[in-house]
Amino acid sequence: MADEEVKLHGMWGSLFSKRVEMALKLKGVPYQYIEEDLTNKSPDLLKYNPIHKKVPVLIHRRNPIIESHVILEYIDETWKTGYPLLPEDPYERSMARFWARFVDEKCLPSTWKAACSEGEEREKFTEEVHGHLKMLEEQLRGKRFFGGDAVGFLDICASFVAYWILVKQEAAGAEFLTESKFPALWRWGEEFKGCAVIKETLPDRARLLASLKAYLEIMKAPK
Structure with missing residues (x-):
């Protein structure tokens, strides 16, 4: 119908x-x-x-x-049958929503600021990014995915950290997320991107990199 x-x-x-x-x-x-x-x-x-x-x-x-x-x-x-995205427990659901908002309201803006800046200003914003990533790293302690053993709502919302942030740091010539600094996030990101559905959905890396480089050039151009 x-x-x-x-x-x-x-x-x-x-x-x-x-x-x-x-x-x-x-x-x-x-x-x-x-x-x-x-x-x-x-x-x-x-x-x-x-x-x-x-x-x-x-x-x-x-x-x-x-x-x-x-x-x-x-x-x-x-579509309640089949694959659940949010946990059943009300507290766990609220936490998933909270950290999803944290990604959008804290991680994304600070990463853009760091990518678009230079020198001391970039160092300041990069420290801010690292502080946010450290908080997310703590949420993964002892867990395969943010929600447990399967990809869920928060993993999907945090896909920026698994994929886009790595392309963005290459485009900007910066260092936001590395395996040595954030081993739990790195491991999670690799496993998340390895899931068949996620892998087939992610945008082409070369195309995304070129697009981000072009955007950053515009943002950094003298006004």
């Missing part, structure tokens, strides 16, 4: 879009993917997400759902 069709408006390199793709694939939910050009946004994207005008947007039962965390929870609550 048309009302049951699932569509995803996304962008090839967006970690937020990729989160949703990972969740849909882990759940085994068929969907139609619609690639968006964020320099020339489609009328549908502007119609479905008039507030932020960003990807991802999930369409289900003709209703748009926006923001990756919200979409992941919607997917978990709508």
